[in-house]
Amino acid sequence: MKKQWLALCTSLGLLLTACSGSPASPGQASPPPAQTEKTEIMVSAAASLTDALGELKPAFEADNPGITVTFTFGSSGKLAQQIGQGAPSDVFLSASAKDMDGLAEKQLIAPDTRQDFAKNELVLIANASSSIQLDSFEKLADPSLAHIAVGEPTAVPAGRYAKEVMDALKLGDALKDRLVYGSDVRQVLTYVESGNADVGIVYASDAAIAKDVKILATSKPEWHKPIVYPGAVVAASTHADAAKAFLSYLTTDKGKATLEKYGFKQ
Missing domain, CATH: 3.40.190.10 (Periplasmic binding protein-like II)
Incomplete structure (x- = not known):
């Protein structure tokens, strides 16, 4: 009877060991860790x-x-x-x-x-190959500028700042028929890069990453609200x-x- 009891305990121990798994032996790959869910x-x-x-x-x-x-x-x-x-x-x-x-x-x-x-800052840009030589926002009324790209003032902050500059310089009436509106500041940049606008008003950060534009002038801070x-x-x-x-x-x-x-x- 004692031998049967020992045999039963031994079998039960082996069964529990098999169910719980055993440590990886040297040279044997460990099971992969559970994947952490990302947020x-x-x-x-x-x-x-x-x-x-x-x-x-x-x-x-x-x-x-x-x-x-x-x-x-x-x-x-x-x-x-x-x-x-x-x-x-x-x-x-x-x-x-x-x-x-x-x-x-x-x-x-x-x-x-x-x-x-x-x-950020507001800057006036032109295509890098353009011959335009303006050196100030105050000269935007130059009749040689047929298309001036700005952001849509109702939705694009850069466009609102541009409007504030034009209002401060009393250029609104002179420029209203020459403005080309972009849906965001990057579209304004694209208009100038592609030559579909003579100049554009964008952030200094946009001009910094563009290869095909040059900065003509930087707006004075007092012409618009802080950016x-x-x-x-x-x-x-x-x-x-x-x-x-x-x-x-x-x-x-x-x-x-x-x-x-x-x-x-x-």
Whole structure:
């Protein structure tokens, strides 16, 4: 009877060992670790940030291996409108305070997360091969300029700033029939690069990354409102912690250096 009991215990022990698995022997591959599920955040960003954020994305994801970032670029006004209509977004990066203010008034951003992360300048550009020699915004009334590209003022912050400059210089009436409107600042840049506009008004950061344009003049700060880029976590975000991590990354040394590389100011 004793022998039968020992045999039964031995068999049971072997069975439990087989079920639980045994440590890998030397030279035997260990089982792969369980895959960690990543959190994807959606970032709605002003078109002028396209190149800078494109470079920051892999750096951020390397430093935050549990988070992936997907961008939607466009005019700040259109992006704010989409967020207001319920489009999925975790972070809003605007090229103007006005569009962020509009979402704040509707309680569509988390107010304690709002921060200014960059500044910019407004510049007058022409195609790199153009013979145009203007050296000031004050000379935009020159009759030789048939087409002047600017952003649509109702939706594009760069277009609003351009309108403020023209109003400050009392050039609105003289230029109204020569203005060509872009849906965002990058389209304005394209009009000038392609020769479909004689000159254009864009951000200094856009001119910095364009190979086929030259800067003719820089606007004086007193001609327009300060060009400040605010960012905030969208109130409806379901990944608020990851969204905050991305927003904070923009103001780290690495984030600042990348933004400055693409022509933004601090």
